[in-house]
Amino acid sequence: MSNYFKWFYDILITNNVSEDVALYLNLLINAIILIVLLLLIDFILKRVIIRTFKVFTIKTKTTYDDYLVQSNFPKYIAHIIPFIILRKLIPFVLADFEVWKTFFIKITDVYLIILMVWIFRSVLRTTKEYLKQKDYFKDKPLDSYAQVIVIFLWFVGAVFIFSEITGQSILKFLATFGAASAILLLIFRDTILGFVASIQVSINDMVRIGDWITMEKYGADGDVVEINLATVKVSNWDLTITTIPTYALISDSFKNWRGMQESGGRRIKRAFIIKTNSIKFLTDKDLKKFSKIQILTDYIAHRQSDIDNYNTEHNSDRSIIVNGRNQTNLGLFRKYCDLYLNEHSAINKDMMIMTRHLEPTSKGIPLEIYTFSKDKRWINYEHIMADIFEHLIATVPHFDLELFQEPSSKDFQELSSKFK
Structure with missing residues (x-):
């Protein structure tokens, strides 16, 4: 295949163009052709995949695929094939530029890792929105769980990116990460506390979305509209929004009026x-x-x-x-x-x-x-x-x-x- 990428180089040499100039011109022409070709493939794939998904969503009764379209899942999927093609062709296009070849391979690999994280995040977001429509999950803190999984996905993606850029093994990176865990625990203290609190709130059924709660310490008196990893949002009766740290629900006292709402009076x-x-x-x-x-x-x-x-x-x-x-x-x-x-x-x-x-x-x-x-x-x-x-x-x-x-x-x- 490498001969195909030397075609312009051979023509230029035949026309008495110097070897260095012919080499760079050949690279420029090949790069332009490759970029145009990949953009065209990406455009066609996006149109085909997105349209196929829309037709599919219309014919199916479930709303899960509708949320997939809304979360840009088809668009991210369409990006994969052009970048895989690019990753395969870079060694041939940059065969004579070893430093550039290594650099662009790493850049492409990093983007592919990020793209995979986006795809998983899109599926996660779709699953979260789909479950929110189910009666059983309407009052559950799905945002908290989704945020934890997203953080984990980005952590895994960061490990692979670090390994790709530095050439170090993943195990070595994890060993270094373990040594720095005390610092990381300090940095992510609120996130960890929020995650633990959201699990306890859910398991003990302390607060659900839609509950009327009163928490005088934070000036909250209204309905819970959102429970996520770090905060709980309360829509007060005066139409203001109060934000409460999630871990405050297990460390401080608050009043939940759900018992009254579910009672006979x-x-x-x-x-x-x-x-x-x-x-x-x-x-x-x-x-x-x-x-x-x-x-x-x-x-x-x-x-x-x-x-x-x-x-x-x-x-x-x-x-x-x-x-x-x-x-x-x-x-x-x-x-x-x-x-x-x-x-x-x-x-x-x-x-x-x-x-x-x-x-x-x-x-x-x-x-x-x-x-x-x-x-x-x-x-x-x-x-x-x-x-x-x-x-x-x-x-x-x-x-x-x-x-x-x-x-x-x-x-x-x-x-x-x-x-x-």
């Missing part, structure tokens, strides 16, 4: 403060008035019957109301809250419903509503909670109770005006 836990001096025992007149509240009619009658029987059995002196057992306006209101919540259509009756006292404070007695709404969507949840508390707060005065509220400047002005 979203918790409502809020209290309002009742003024202590508004609490009183109920007289017969009061009971008659409150019995008109339909939701309490049966309860008051049944409860008062039990109380009267108890007081009779224990000979309680009813001339003083504190003797024996009595109903209070706060106790009756507390029962009203329970009954109201049990009849509310937006409350999940299969989960806890409770109205309770919290520890008394200098401001009064906190009365806490503890229940769960059926609808867990944020907007609807807020509307349900607002509807419940608006009703209960408006009901408080009907039980001769008062809510505590810090006095405003207007209150002080009205108070001072009374003494003028």
Whole structure:
């Protein structure tokens, strides 16, 4: 074959061109022809392979081949044949230029190694995007695993490139690499920590893509949109993006709201403060008035019957109301809250419903509503909670109770005006 690449050289020598000039001109002409030929082959192969892939993807039901096309897999495959041809022809084209021949062979080999890494990376990216469409893998940190494999691929590619350029054996390079492992561990500390963390997060099912998490240390409060090797991206409710180091998920504390989202309801836990001096025992007149509240009619009658029987059995002196057992306006209101919540259509009756006292404070007695709404969507949840508390707060005065509220400047002005 070498005679074919000497053809122009022989013609030039025949036409009395000096040997050195003929040698370089022959090289130039051969290089131009080879480059044009390879570009043509590359162009044709790209058109044929890409078009073939597109036709194939249209006819198949799977989307895997569609992702292969999107990741430039056909284009990378088309590049292989021209470069293999180039690698085979370089020794003949540069037969008289030993230094150049060695240099261009190494350059071609390095590019072929990089091209193989690109091809594997393309297949990996395709596999990742394909698996993301599967329900089982939608919430898995596939980006983290893909990044680790890509790093490994580039490491292997770098080993082969080093071996090709230096002429050293791969084993010798790995031995040198082992000696420098402490430095490399320091350089890739975050990557290693992120990889270990992503595996632990996945195995322990701590966080999935789509989970609502809260991490006050990093100001994160929203949905997890991406988990990769180094970071976790959280789309906050204020439409900002918070980036959290992946290893922080196993080293720091955070709240995952998945349990609430998968449960039958979203918790409502809020209290309002009742003024202590508004609490009183109920007289017969009061009971008659409150019995008109339909939701309490049966309860008051049944409860008062039990109380009267108890007081009779224990000979309680009813001339003083504190003797024996009595109903209070706060106790009756507390029962009203329970009954109201049990009849509310937006409350999940299969989960806890409770109205309770919290520890008394200098401001009064906190009365806490503890229940769960059926609808867990944020907007609807807020509307349900607002509807419940608006009703209960408006009901408080009907039980001769008062809510505590810090006095405003207007209150002080009205108070001072009374003494003028």
